[in-house]
Amino acid sequence: MKLLVAGLVLLLIVEINAEWYTFPIEAVQGAWDMAQAYRDMRKANWKDSDKYFHARGNYEAAQRGAGGRWAAEVISDAREWSNGKSGGAGDTEEDQEANRWGREGGDPNRYRPAGLPDNY
Numbered sequence: 001m002k003l004l005v006a007g008l009v010l011l012l013i014v015e016i017n018a019e020w021y022t023f024p025i026e027a028v029q030g031a032w033d034m035a036q037a038y039r040d041m042r043k044a045n046w047k048d049s050d051k052y053f054h055a056r057g058n059y060e061a062a063q064r065g066a067g068g069r070w071a072a073e074v075i076s077d078a079r080e081w082s083n084g085k086s087g088g089a090g091d092t093e094e095d096q097e098a099n100r101w102g103r104e105g106g107d108p109n110r111y112r113p114a115g116l117p118d119n120y
Contacts, residue, residue, distance in 0.1 A: 026067025033060035033068065034075045044120050050091075051098040051111035052120075058102030072103050 037057030041049060054076070061072035076099040080092045098111050 022065060023067040023070075026065040027071040028067075029064045030061030030068025030071035031075060033057055033064070034072055036060075040120050044116065046113060046116050046120075048113040049116055049120075051094065052108055052113060052116065054095050054098040055102035055106065055108035055111045058099045059105070059108050060102075062103045062105065069103055072099070076103075 034057040037053045037060065040056075041053035044053075058072045058076060061068040061075075076096070080096055080099075083095075084092055101110065102108055
């Protein structure tokens, strides 16, 4: 347990660098962006739109800064891990590719399905 806590602290120190005062705010905002993308995905209920919303949530969170990128990575990894544990691991690697694409600043529209309404 001590090793886990030490690892988390080290990760936070490395991620935060000199921007320690904005990191927590960016992380919360990034988590909000991820949640909004998830809500939009559920609301749209559009076939083959999963990857688009993965990329969009990660993209918007990463635009917040280091804290947003960190939050997007943690949330995405946790979601894919839980999907794998519950037996829904069929497209986990494809989802992770879309997550990375968005976090690295790639245009989420690469994954946009045809006909998805413009308000998404």
